[in-house]
Amino acid sequence: MNCWKCGTETEEKSFTLVSNWKGYKVSIEGVKAEVCPKCGEKTYAADDIKLIHALSEGIKENNKQSDLPEILNLYEVAQILKVTNQTVYNMIRGGKLPAKKVGKKWVFLKSEIENIIKPSCQTIGMSAGSDGISGFSVEEKVMIDDYLKSK
Numbered sequence: 001m002n003c004w005k006c007g008t009e010t011e012e013k014s015f016t017l018v019s020n021w022k023g024y025k026v027s028i029e030g031v032k033a034e035v036c037p038k039c040g041e042k043t044y045a046a047d048d049i050k051l052i053h054a055l056s057e058g059i060k061e062n063n064k065q066s067d068l069p070e071i072l073n074l075y076e077v078a079q080i081l082k083v084t085n086q087t088v089y090n091m092i093r094g095g096k097l098p099a100k101k102v103g104k105k106w107v108f109l110k111s112e113i114e115n116i117i118k119p120s121c122q123t124i125g126m127s128a129g130s131d132g133i134s135g136f137s138v139e140e141k142v143m144i145d146d147y148l149k150s151k
């Protein structure tokens with residue numbers, strides 16, 4: 001092929017592509033490009049561009065997963081579950097919420113809270129106060145019901 005800039009016949013060359021990403025140095029070896037001997041312009045193959053793009057996306061994904069788990073406080077958990085702080089306390093005491101006490105405060109892993117609400121979130125939202133709520137004591141059901149009514 002010819003260089004799109006100056007029209008000189010290009011040569012295929014193999015590169016190690018190095019890019020900086022969030023303080024990391026990412027190098028991809030064996031990336032092929034058509035290089036112009038005159039002006040040095042590089043033209044990458046479409047497949048290689050796709051590959052580089054996919055790799056950089058993959059790195060982003062992995063980085064997200066290796067982030068520290070998200071921690072919620074009691075107030076945030078109450079908001080997510082749409083119950084009062086007191087109900088959250090009761091649920092911790094009843095062993096229904098996985099929580100850890102750090103100093104004087106309760107902390108929760110967001111993923112664990114999500115796991116709790118996933119199977120029954122529809123039920124809670126749709127028929128609070130009825131027999132539709134599972135996994136809660138009668139006392140808790142009344143509390144959730146009262147909370148929803150007060151809205």
Ligand SMILES: [Zn+2]
Pocket residue numbers: 003004005006007008036037038039040041
């Ligand atoms: Zn050129």
